[in-house]
Amino acid sequence: MTTNTKNPPIDRIDGRMKVTGGAQYFADFELPNTAYCVIVGSEIAKGTIAGLDTKKAQGAPGVLGVFTHQNMPPIPGWDAPVGGEADGPPPRPKGEQYRILSSPKIHFDGQPIAIVVADSFERATYAASLVKATYTKQTARTDLRKHVSDGVAPRGEDGGNYSRGQADGYKTAPVTLEANYTVPIEVHNPMELHGILAHWTGASTLMIYAKTQGVNATQQAMAEAFKIDPKNIHVHTEFMGGGFGMGLRTWPQETAVVAIARKIGRPLKLVVNRSQMFTLVGHRPYTVQTINMGADQTGKLIGIAHAATAETASYEDFTEATVNMTKFLYACPNVSTRYRIVRLDRSVPIWMRGPGEATGAFALESAMDEMAHKLNLDPIEFRLRNYTETDPERNRPYSSKYLKEAYQRGAEAIGWNNRKLQPGSTREGDWLVGYGMSTGTFNAFRWEASARALLKADGSLTIQSAVTDIGPGTGTALTMIAHNVLGVPMNRIKVEYGDTSLPKAPTQGGSAIVSAVGSAVFDACTSVKNELIELALKAGGPLAGRQANELTMADGTLSVEREPGKKVAVSDLMQANKLTVIDKTKDSKGGPEHAKYSMYSFSVHFVQVRVNPLTGVVRVSKAVSVADSGRIVSPKTAASQMIGGVAGGIGMALTEEAVIDHRFGRFVNNNLGDYHVAVYADVPAIETIMIDKPDPIINPMGAKGMGEIALIGFAAAVANAVFNATGQRVRDLPITPDKLL
Numbered sequence: 188m189t190t191n192t193k194n195p196p197i198d199r200i201d202g203r204m205k206v207t208g209g210a211q212y213f214a215d216f217e218l219p220n221t222a223y224c225v226i227v228g229s230e231i232a233k234g235t236i237a238g239l240d241t242k243k244a245q246g247a248p249g250v251l252g253v254f255t256h257q258n259m260p261p262i263p264g265w266d267a268p269v270g271g272e273a274d275g276p277p278p279r280p281k282g283e284q285y286r287i288l289s290s291p292k293i294h295f296d297g298q299p300i301a302i303v304v305a306d307s308f309e310r311a312t313y314a315a316s317l318v319k320a321t322y323t324k325q326t327a328r329t330d331l332r333k334h335v336s337d338g339v340a341p342r343g344e345d346g347g348n349y350s351r352g353q354a355d356g357y358k359t360a361p362v363t364l365e366a367n368y369t370v371p372i373e374v375h376n377p378m379e380l381h382g383i384l385a386h387w388t389g390a391s392t393l394m395i396y397a398k399t400q401g402v403n404a405t406q407q408a409m410a411e412a413f414k415i416d417p418k419n420i421h422v423h424t425e426f427m428g429g430g431f432g433m434g435l436r437t438w439p440q441e442t443a444v445v446a447i448a449r450k451i452g453r454p455l456k457l458v459v460n461r462s463q464m465f466t467l468v469g470h471r472p473y474t475v476q477t478i479n480m481g482a483d484q485t486g487k488l489i490g491i492a493h494a495a496t497a498e499t500a501s502y503e504d505f506t507e508a509t510v511n512m513t514k515f516l517y518a519c520p521n522v523s524t525r526y527r528i529v530r531l532d533r534s535v536p537i538w539m540r541g542p543g544e545a546t547g548a549f550a551l552e553s554a555m556d557e558m559a560h561k562l563n564l565d566p567i568e569f570r571l572r573n574y575t576e577t578d579p580e581r582n583r584p585y586s587s588k589y590l591k592e593a594y595q596r597g598a599e600a601i602g603w604n605n606r607k608l609q610p611g612s613t614r615e616g617d618w619l620v621g622y623g624m625s626t627g628t629f630n631a632f633r634w635e636a637s638a639r640a641l642l643k644a645d646g647s648l649t650i651q652s653a654v655t656d657i658g659p660g661t662g663t664a665l666t667m668i669a670h671n672v673l674g675v676p677m678n679r680i681k682v683e684y685g686d687t688s689l690p691k692a693p694t695q696g697g698s699a700i701v702s703a704v705g706s707a708v709f710d711a712c713t714s715v716k717n718e719l720i721e722l723a724l725k726a727g728g729p730l731a732g733r734q735a736n737e738l739t740m741a742d743g744t745l746s747v748e749r750e751p752g753k754k755v756a757v758s759d760l761m762q763a764n765k766l767t768v769i770d771k772t773k774d775s776k777g778g779p780e781h782a783k784y785s786m787y788s789f790s791v792h793f794v795q796v797r798v799n800p801l802t803g804v805v806r807v808s809k810a811v812s813v814a815d816s817g818r819i820v821s822p823k824t825a826a827s828q829m830i831g832g833v834a835g836g837i838g839m840a841l842t843e844e845a846v847i848d849h850r851f852g853r854f855v856n857n858n859l860g861d862y863h864v865a866v867y868a869d870v871p872a873i874e875t876i877m878i879d880k881p882d883p884i885i886n887p888m889g890a891k892g893m894g895e896i897a898l899i900g901f902a903a904a905v906a907n908a909v910f911n912a913t914g915q916r917v918r919d920l921p922i923t924p925d926k927l928l
C-alpha cells in the first residue's frame with residue numbers, strides 16, 4: 188500500500204518548544220552534584236609531550252582532578268587489539284585507534300593533553316589555563332596539496348577503483364577537458380557546541396545526555412568501551428542544535444568523560460569550546476580532484492575519469508563516497524574512478540553535510556559545465572543528451588527518477604531563458620549577472636528500524652522510536668505518517684523520540700530516517716489498524732459481513748465506503764472489546780525486491796549570481812532547488828530542509844574554509860568570526876520545488892530521503908553561474924573575491 192495523496196503542509200510539532208526554550212538540549216540537563224570538565228589541547232601538531240605541569244591547576248579552587256596520560260582511568264574496552272572497532276557503530280574508520288590521554292605522543296593540533304575537572308565550569312576553565320606543557324616537536328605534515336602524491340588506497344578498501352569500458356576512453360574523444368578542483372577543510376559549526384553529560388547511576392549503570400545523532404550508537408559504543416550490558420546504559424538526545432554529521436560517531440573525549448565520571452563518582456559534563464569544534468569532532472576533509480572528460484561534437488559523453496585524493500589522520504583511514512556519482516549519473520561508455528587518502532598530522536575527518544558526494548559533485552558538475560561551454564551547448568541540454576533512464580553502473584533500473592522533470596521545472600522557475608550562452612554578456616548597473624545549474628544525487632536508503640504505536644480508547648495515539656531529531660523535523664514527519672495510516676487527528680498524536688528506552692532506531696544521517704523509521708511507524712500503525720478492522724469485521728462485530736478493503740479510517744472512525752452511515756467509532760469498538768489500548772511494535776526493513784533497483788534521490792539546483800567586477804564580490808541573488816525525493820511526507824519541513832541545505836551550499840560555495848598555518852599545523856580562523864558560515868544577508872529568498880511523486884519500491888510511503896540532496900551540487904551551480912557572469916572559472920572553493928580579481 189502506497190500513500191498516493193499529497194500531504195498538507197503542517198507546522199513543526201516541536202516548533203513552539205524550540206523557540207520558547209522548552210526544548211532541552213544535552214547541555215541544558217542539570218543533575219545534582221554535577222562536576223564540569225575542560226579539555227586542554229596540544230599546542231603542537233606533531234611530537235611528544237616532554238613535560239606537563241599540572242600542580243597549579245590541581246591546587247586551584249574547586250578542582251577535583253586533572254587527568255593526563257599519566258593518570259587517566261582505564262577504559263576496559265580499549266584494551267582491544269589495535270585495528271579493532273572499539274569505539275562502536277556506525278562502522279569506524281580502519282586504522283590504529285587513537286586512544287585519548289593514553290600516551291605522550293601528539294598526533295594533531297588541539298589533541299587533548301589534559302582534562303581538568305572542577306565543581307563549576309568557570310573554575311575548570313581557570314584551572315585549565317594553569318596547565319603548562321613543553322614538547323619535543325617534530326615537523327608536521329598538514330598540507331594536503333604538498334603531499335597529494337603520497338595518496339594510498341584506504342586500508343581494507345579498493346580505493347574507489349572502478350572502471351567500465353576503457354578507463355582512459357576520454358582520450359579518444361574529439362573534445363576533451365582536464366581540470367583540477369579543490370574543496371578545502373570545512374567544519375560543521377552548528378550553533379550548539381558538542382559534548383556530553385555522563386552520570387553513573389550505579390556501579391555498572393549509566394545515564395548519558397549527549398550530542399549524538401544516534402542514541403543507540405552511543406549506547407553501543409559505551410557498552411563496548413566499558414564492557415557493560417547496553418541495557419544498563421540509558422542515552423537521551425531528543426533535540427540537537429544542528430548535527431551536519433559531527434554526531435555520527437562517539438568521539439574519544441566522550442568516552443574519557445564517562446571514565447572520569449566513574450572515577451570521581453559524580454555526574455560530569457563536558458561542553459567543548461568553539462575552537463575545539465575544529466579539532467575534536469571531525470570536519471570535511473581537504474580534497475583535491477581531477478576530472479578528465481571527453482565528448483563528441485554532438486554532445487555525447489565518450490569518457491569520464493574522476494580521481495579524488497583526500498586527507499585523513501595519521502591514525503585512522505576516514506573514507507567517503509566522493510567519486511561514486513560519476514559511476515552512474517550520466518550515460519557514458521567509458522568511466523573510471525579512483526579514490527586515495529593521504530595520512531597527515533591532522534585530526535580525523537568525518538562526514539559533513541552531503542558528505543563526499545557534495546565534494547564530488549562540485550568537481551563533476553563543474554566539469555559538466557565546462558564541457559558544455561566547450562561544445563557551445565546549453566548546460567541543461569548537454570545533461571539531457573547524456574541522460575540515462577537506467578543505472579549504467581549496475582545495469583538495473585532506478586526505483587524512480589524524475590530528474591528530467593526537475594530540470595524543466597527548475598529552469599522555468601529561475602528564468603533560465605534569460606541566461607546568455609556567452610559568458611560575461613549580462614550587466615545590470617555595476618554588476619555582472621550569470622546563471623548556473625547543477626545536478627545532485629544521493630543514495631535513498633532504507634535501514635532497519637523499529638517503532639511502537641499505542642492507540643488509546645480516548646482516541647489519542649502515541650508513537651515511539653529511539654531516533655534523534657537532529658533538526659529536520661523528524662517528529663513532524665512521523666506524525667504525518669501515523670495520521671495517514673490511522674486517521675487520528677494530528678493534534679491527538681504524540682511522538683516520543685531520542686531515548687534508548689524507546690524502540691531501537693538507526694543513527695540519524697544519510698538522509699535515511701523518514702524512510703527507515705517512517706516505515707516502522709507505518710508498519711506499527713498498520714498493525715494497530717488491522718487489529719481494529721479485525722474487531723469490526725468479526726462475527727457479531729459492528730461491521731460484520733464486510734471486507735477489510737471496503738473500510739476507510741478517518742477522524743477516529745471506521746466506515747464502509749459504499750454504505751454511507753455504516754460506521755463505528757474506534758473508541759466504541761475498543762470499549763466493546765474491553766481494550767484500553769492497542770499497543771504494537773514493529774521492526775521494519777526493505778524487502779528482497781530492493782536488490783533489483785538502484786535507489787537514489789535527485790536534485791537540481793539553479794542559481795542567479797551577481798558579481799561585482801571591481802571588488803570580486805559574489806552575491807547569490809536567486810536560488811531555486813528542485814527535489815526528486817519521492818512522496819514528500821511533510822512538505823513544510825521538507826522545504827525548510829531544502830532551504831537549510833541551500834544556505835549550507837552558499838557557505839560552501841562562497842565563504843567556508845578552515846585555514847591552517849602549515850608552519851605550525853594549526854588553524855588560524857577557528858572561530859565563528861573568522862570562519863564564515865552563510866548568514867541571513869548572504870541568503871536570498873529560496874524557491875523550493877518538490878516533484879512529489881512516490882517511489883514505488885523503497886517503502887510504503889514512497890518517500891526517498893532529501894537531507895543530502897539539498898546541498899549536493901549547489902556549490903557547482905554557483906561556480907557555474909560565476910563563470911556565466913564573468914567568464915572566470917573558479918575551481919578552488921570557496922569562491923572568494925581574490926580569486927576573481
Ligand code: MOS
Pocket residue numbers: 400430431432433435538539540541542695696697698
Ligand atoms: Mo549526515 S553528513 O549523514 O549527518
